[in-house]
Amino acid sequence: MVNFKKARERMVETQIAARGIHDEGVFEAMRKVPRHLFVDEALRDQAYSDHPLPIAEKQTISQPYIVALMTESLELNGAEKVLEIGTGSGYQSAILAELADRVFSIERHPDLAYRANSILRKLGYQNIIVRVGDGSLGWPDDAPFDGIIVTAGTPKIPQPLIDQLNMGGRLVVPVGDRFGQDLILVRRLAEGIKKTNLGGVRFVNLVGKWGWKE
Ligand code: SAM
Numbered sequence: 001m002v003n004f005k006k007a008r009e010r011m012v013e014t015q016i017a018a019r020g021i022h023d024e025g026v027f028e029a030m031r032k033v034p035r036h037l038f039v040d041e042a043l044r045d046q047a048y049s050d051h052p053l054p055i056a057e058k059q060t061i062s063q064p065y066i067v068a069l070m071t072e073s074l075e076l077n078g079a080e081k082v083l084e085i086g087t088g089s090g091y092q093s094a095i096l097a098e099l100a101d102r103v104f105s106i107e108r109h110p111d112l113a114y115r116a117n118s119i120l121r122k123l124g125y126q127n128i129i130v131r132v133g134d135g136s137l138g139w140p141d142d143a144p145f146d147g148i149i150v151t152a153g154t155p156k157i158p159q160p161l162i163d164q165l166n167m168g169g170r171l172v173v174p175v176g177d178r179f180g181q182d183l184i185l186v187r188r189l190a191e192g193i194k195k196t197n198l199g200g201v202r203f204v205n206l207v208g209k210w211g212w213k214e
Helices: 004-019 024-032 041-046 064-073 091-099 110-122 159-163
Strands: 053-055 059-061 081-085 102-107 128-132 145-150 165-176 181-189 192-201
Touching (some): 004 024, 004 064, 024 064, 064 181, 064 192, 081 091, 091 102, 091 128, 102 110, 159 165
Parallel strands (some): 081 102, 102 128, 145 165
Antiparallel strands (some): 053 059, 181 192
16 A cells, blocks of 8 residues: 555655755645545556656646646745646646645546546635636636646647736746647746746647647
């Protein structure tokens, strides 16, 4: 029987801190959120391993290190309104909910959104709203956002997401072809948009109006 609490501590130490993530809030959130509950029962003993895992609809729950890197890049302090594109399992939403004020998450597959919402409710999260739809269009009704995280790869940064970013806000998005992308951090500053490349990643496709066609 795996000791999940110990597995989480080991994950933070060996996969996250050891690779240069230093945000103590991110460590705490990753020590707390029970990642094994976001994957199929048959995969629970692999939930804290150093790789992504399959979820329904041929999608994935991202590698823990990538979750940490993307979360840290948003520099959350607890007051933010954050938009996540690609709810998937709901794990990243839970991590964001530990560190921000409110999380809005969009998933295009209704059954994934339903499952994620149900586990997030069971865990008691009250600051996350999950919706079904094309997240490449953003979430105009509740914009602007202080942070936007796109957990699927896109050929170009969807313009609606840039438009829905608050002044001083941060957007992190994998941009590239269908098989590999660069993780781009976009900051919206008074003088314009500033982009930083955080390195190579490999995500499933963002499918939607401003992403890939189906
Ligand atoms: N954040 C997720 C987690 O913690 O499990 C990982 C998500 S998975 C790598 C990417 C997700 O993006 C998939 O569930 C996929 O269905 C979803 N997706 C792809 N295109 C989308 C779109 N246009 N709008 C919303 N969700 C989308």
